[in-house]
Each structure stands twice: as C-alpha cells, then as structure tokens.
Amino acid sequence: MEHDRTRTRAWVLHPEIKSDEQRRVPEPALAEAVSLAVTLPDLDVIGSDIVRLPRAQPGLLFGSGKIEELGERFHDAEVELVLIDGPVTPVQQRNLEKAWSVKILDRAGLILEIFSDRARTREGVLQVEMAALSYQRTRLVRAWTHLERQRGGLGFVGGPGETQIEADRRAIDDQLVRLRRQLQKVIKTRTLHRAARAKVPYPIVALVGYTNAGKSTLFNRLTGAEVMAKDMLFATLDPTMRRVELPDGPEIILSDTVGFISNLPTELVAAFRATLEEVLGADLIVHVRDISHDETEAQAADVETILTSLGVDEDRPRLEVWNKIDLLNADEREAALARADREAEIFAISAITGEGISTLLAEVAEKLQGTRREETLTLSFAEGDKRAWLYRHEVVRSEEQTEDGFQIAVLWTDKQASQFAAI
16 A cells, blocks of 8 residues: 655644643543644644543553554554653653654644744744753653663763763753844844834734634734635734724734744743743733634633733733634524623624624723823924924914924823834
C-alpha cells in the first residue's frame, strides 16, 4: 500500500486523567486537539483517541497494557507522529518514543509548531523562536541516547553524555541571549510607533477572544480589510490595526489580535505579553465569543484568565460579543437574543451575515463618546502650536478671539487632555 510520504502520518491522543482536578470535557478537548493538528500543512491526521487513566504514570504516562495496545495500532497504521493533548515530561517522551518507535509531541510542542509556521512579523518570529528554544532546552535528554559511549567531565561526576548535553544547553542559552537582544531592538521600534500613535486622538478598540471565535471575520467586516479568516485555529497570529469611522461616532483604531487557547504553553506567555501590548493600552476591549461552540463558557473563562495574567485589569471598559448566532438552532438563538436584550454589556451578532453589527457599533461609539468631556481653554496668541494641535485633532467645538488670544471650547478625552498638556 503506497502512502504519500511528503506528509507525516499522525495520531492524536487526549489523556483523560481522573486525578486531574482541572480536566476538560474529553470529547471537545480531543476535537480541539485534532483541529490544532490539521492546521499544520505537513500532517495527515489518520486517527484519534481518548485514553482514560486513573492517574498518570511517571515514566510512561500510560499503563503497560494501553501502551502495548496503542503500539500495535500505530504499527498497523504506519503512524510516524503521536500528538498527546497535554503535558508530557522529557522522560515520558523519550520512553514513549522508544516503546512505539514514533516521534512524540505534546500540546505545548504542537502549539509552538503552529506558531512557528504562522508567525510573519520579525517580532513574532523572534518571540516564537525564543519560546521554542526555551521549550527545547528542557528536553535535550531525549535527543542524546547516542552519547552513552561518551563520558561527562573527567569521569568523576555526571553520567554518560553529560558534557555534550551541557554544551548544547550553553549553545541554546547563547542563542537565547542573541535573540533577546534582537527582540529588544524590534520592541524599541514598536514602542516608538506606539508613541507616535498615542499622539493621534483616535481611541483604540481591541478585539480579543478564543482562537477561531470569529475575530478576524468581524475585523474584516468592520474595516474592509482582508485579514486571513478561516475556520481554523490560529488562522492569524500577528496583530493587525486599521482606522475605522463609526457611524455617528468617533474614528477609532481597531486592533485584531491573536486568539487565545486553553493550557497555553508557559514559554509563549511572554510572547503573548509583547504581542498584545495594544490590548493593555486599549480604550475598549471587545471580547468575541463563539456562542455556538459547546465549550463557549470554558473558552470565555480561559480568555479571562489569560487577560488577567497579561495584566489587563478588570476595570478596563469592555463589551462581550456573542458571535456566530447564525449557527444556533431556533431555540438557542432566541435565548441568546433575549439575554443580550437584558444585559447591557452583551451583544449577539453574526460577523458573517452582519446581524447585530449596527447595534454593537452604536454601543462602541457611546462607550467611547462617554469618555469625552467639554472644557474651555484660554490660549495666548503666542500659543499657536497648541491651537493648531487642537484643530489637527478635531476636538474644537467653538472659538472666540479675545484681546489676549483665543478662548476655545473643546470636547475631548482624558487621554487627549494629557497629550495636550505635554505639548
């Protein structure tokens, strides 16, 4: 039987461990893991299983009987890669690879592979490379079975291959130092760009949400942009910003951000933090949810957890958007619309059909307009630069010339007031 060897034959396992207090519902968790796997172009996912365990075995994760059973299945299906939807220690990874004669990749490694495949900006590439090196550094033990002929150090301490492993760890550490220096230069440039944007009076509205919630589809509908939007996890990684003029409201900067996911690898948290700096400075956060998903509540909780870990305070103005109501059945749709009518901060929409978008935009405009206040300024004739700034930023309501200068009525935000004071 001939197989296409340009693609790696993969099998996905989701371990359901009874002793794990934070375990997820296994069926949707397995479906998500498969969805993650199929986003990689070189993988051919030929099977998947939920493996129920009373507890994780320290050395092999699974029990000996289950390992033998799965090994036969993988051999018959000519599986080359097994993706385990959960954490796998370096020792477990090495032992399973030896037992099954396949390559093992855990959830963290899979997400890192996807990020590596999708990152486009210089900053994104550097962040993912750093995360991958940090992840790899802890797993050198699995790659060095061929070094058992060598002695570590002078033979007094350490075990086989220790010298080579330590040398490779030092090489990784040196590479991490170089990457950090490069990243600092990129971040400095982004900081300058952000400072330039801060002088523009447009408030920033950031779209956040679980991956595949429909943020990019909503972003494209509102901006007319062509950001990649597919029914795929992590379809977009790098943040995108566009200027949008709200109907009967202010102009805004709309930011589309990378989607979140449960059990995000710790190595990527720092990358998220740097990538999502726009969210930290946003005037309004719009949390987009896939309300048609079976795990929508759990996904929403994951998003809130990650926002908190990134330093986004709970007092930041935000709206919750229930997207994909076009995928709900009649009863579910009616219930969603009824709750959205009752609760002021919830909006039921379809980014595909456009339903509910106008109501959402009206609320965004009201939220942002509500942060503006009127004030009267007195400027001398010598303060022409300040007067020009007010007109350039379109905050002037009226103006009267006096004997000493100008009396100008403005309508602006606290952010604009502080920018003006810094002139």
